[in-house]
Amino acid sequence: MADYVRSIQVAPGGIVTDIYPAEGNEAGKIDLIHDKYRGETVNYSIANDVLIIHGPFELEQGGHVLSIRNPVFLQDEKGTPYFWGMTMVIIKVPDIFQHSADALTNFGYQYRLSKTISPLTDEYTVVDQSEETLMDPVSYDFTLGGCNWRLEIMPTGGWKNGTLLQLIVLCGIAVILLLVVLTISILLVDEQRKKFRRLSLTDSMTGLLNRNGFNLQLEEYLEGNKQKNCVGILLDVDNFKFINDVYGHTIGDQVLLQLSQSLVQAFPDNSIIARNGGDEFCIILKDCRAEEAAPMIDAFSKASRSFSAKGVEHNYSISLGYAEYPANAEKVSDILRYADIALYEVKLQGKHGALAYRPDFHNSKRTQLGFSLSDISDNLPGAFFIYRADKEDERILYANQEMLQLTGCTDLDDFMHFTKHQFRNLVHPEDLTQVEESIWQQIESGMNGYNDYVKYRLAVKDGTYKTVLDYGRIVESEHYGSVFYVLVVDCEFIKTLYDD
Known part of the structure; x- marks a missing residue:
């Protein structure tokens, strides 16, 4: 995790329950909706379903930060949206802007970066500034995260040559772009749709089971087969977010459809195959051991894959982790958790491959951050x-x-x-x-x-x-x-x- 990220937080129902890292952030487990200082802004974010960059403000545990909060809305079985909770990234200031500030100073300019604390106020608060007092600076206003921002710059030592003005404006806009890119790189915790989305038993796009349907079939299988071995597989598309952002969601959907069809063709007819959400799929191979399934799994992970976009073929790959019951998991319900650990290990080793779970793999909860290219580009100044x-x-x-x-x-x-x-x-x-x-x-x-x-x-x-x-x-x-x-x-x- 980057030095300027203080923590990543999840708040089901608006109450912070999970913080990473936990050490030093114990005071952060609060009721956001009813908090004296945060409640009004949080409720505004929920009511308008907008991401808010709140702050800067000082934490009780020390340090000045910006809090990027994203309300997460899911759909119930009838398709009605409901508020699930908040995902958040807490960023240290001025740490996140240090490289941009240094670059601007090296160009020979003094600066001041200010913003409104929330969408509910018009008053600007300084986020970061250089040492010299700015005299008649050039300013550039922009909006990001529901708040108004202002970058003010002037040449070190004052105005000496008016012909520099265009360059100054250019540098200012370039710095804004850099600030946006730096901020966006850590802005959003993924909506964690794989964990929270409740749908019908069938995934509407691929025709496979969804996770609820997967769980139901697994329970039915276990009722009469508790003593039998089985292998749980978890896989996803490498760099799927990139495919969606660059080639569009229609192409992304084609990739998922292609992959789902190949899953059905590659694995035994009695397998439980489901789309777990997003680009992730899960499989149960019944009455099977990991060493028996390994050749089939390895071949599937290494198979050549491509999609066509505007007449051009583009290759893509998948990563896959798997685990065996009861060799790795005491309960079949835990088998995908161990497969997920193996999948994460594949990612750490460079993606595009398959690994069976081993006890020495690092058992850590994966947190994904994301921000679509379209969101970034549509709001660049x-x-x-x-x-x-x-x-x-x-x-x-x-x-x-x-x-x-x-x-x-x-x-x-x-x-x-x-x-x-x-x-x-x-x-x-x-x-x-x-x-x-x-x-x-x-x-x-x-x-x-x-x-x-x-x-x-x-x-x-x-x-x-x-x-x-x-x-x-x-x-x-x-x-x-x-x-x-x-x-x-x-x-x-x-x-x-x-x-x-």
């Missing part, structure tokens, strides 16, 4: 896109809504068609050589770390061009290798807000 950092193939991978608007495109497909998927088609032909040389010169020299700054004329779908500032950062992607994350600022728009 600026035009943003991603493309491959490959001189021979600068393929565009993603663009947010503001980037589509800036280029006059109706949607992502329209944008990809307009650009032919290539970064070079966004740049005026007369600017292209200079732009690409400048980008790679900056990156290869390391003079700006992993960042580059360029100015060029951006192509618009109607045939016109807009002069923009391009702030890029090269990063390593697990799926695409080196890519550029790029923030684009319209120079003409900036001029309407600030005089040179």
Whole structure:
């Protein structure tokens, strides 16, 4: 867990029952809904079903924090939503912003970051600031987590050259992006749908049993087979969240359907097979030992898998853990808990594989954090896109809504068609050589770390061009290798807000 994360908490019914780590956070087990200081904001979050970044405030156990609270609503058997509870991440401040603050200071700027404590107040509270007093700073306001935020910056030593203003604005927006990415990286505890969602006995999408149906069939099997061995299997799709975020939920559903069909084909007809929730599946192999099932399980985990998105095939993999009753579990009802420990071990070893449970595996509760790419991109304060950092193939991978608007495109497909998927088609032909040389010169020299700054004329779908500032950062992607994350600022728009 990152140093700036103080704790991860779960609050069924609004009462905090589980905190990780527990040590040093004992005072955090409170009734949030009726708490004197938190209750009003918590009830607002529940009533409006919105994530709130509450704070900063001081904890009774010491330290200043921001509390990111996400209300979780589930559905009963009739499909009626009901409030289950809250999932939370408690973040230390100003620790989380330290790298961003250092970068801004190194650029030669003083700063102050403030926010409203909750959606119920208009008063700003300082979250972090540099040592010098700011005189006539440039400010940038944005909204995140139900609260208003304000970043104020000015050159160290005061204003000396008005021509720096565009660069200052660009740096400010870039820092906001960095703050958003840093915050989002730890914002949400997954809704834990595998544990809490109550549905009918059949999963509506795959046609398999759901967990309730799985439990019912397992109970029926045990009534007459308590003395027989069985193997419990737990598996999921590696990087499934990435598939959903990048290729869309329709493709994600296709992957789950494909996997569910292969499960039915690969395992014996009398197996109990269920979708446990999300991308996780569970299986009981009846009257079977782990060593007997191992070849079949290993072959299934290593089988080649792919899905098609817009005519292109993409490979994906699964991870699988399994355990045996009674060799590993005293009760059959515990068998999936041990299979889950084995699955977690597969993840720790790099995913894409299968392992049988061993007593020496680390028995820890897994907590998943998530935040969808669409949530991030739709709320970024600026035009943003991603493309491959490959001189021979600068393929565009993603663009947010503001980037589509800036280029006059109706949607992502329209944008990809307009650009032919290539970064070079966004740049005026007369600017292209200079732009690409400048980008790679900056990156290869390391003079700006992993960042580059360029100015060029951006192509618009109607045939016109807009002069923009391009702030890029090269990063390593697990799926695409080196890519550029790029923030684009319209120079003409900036001029309407600030005089040179």
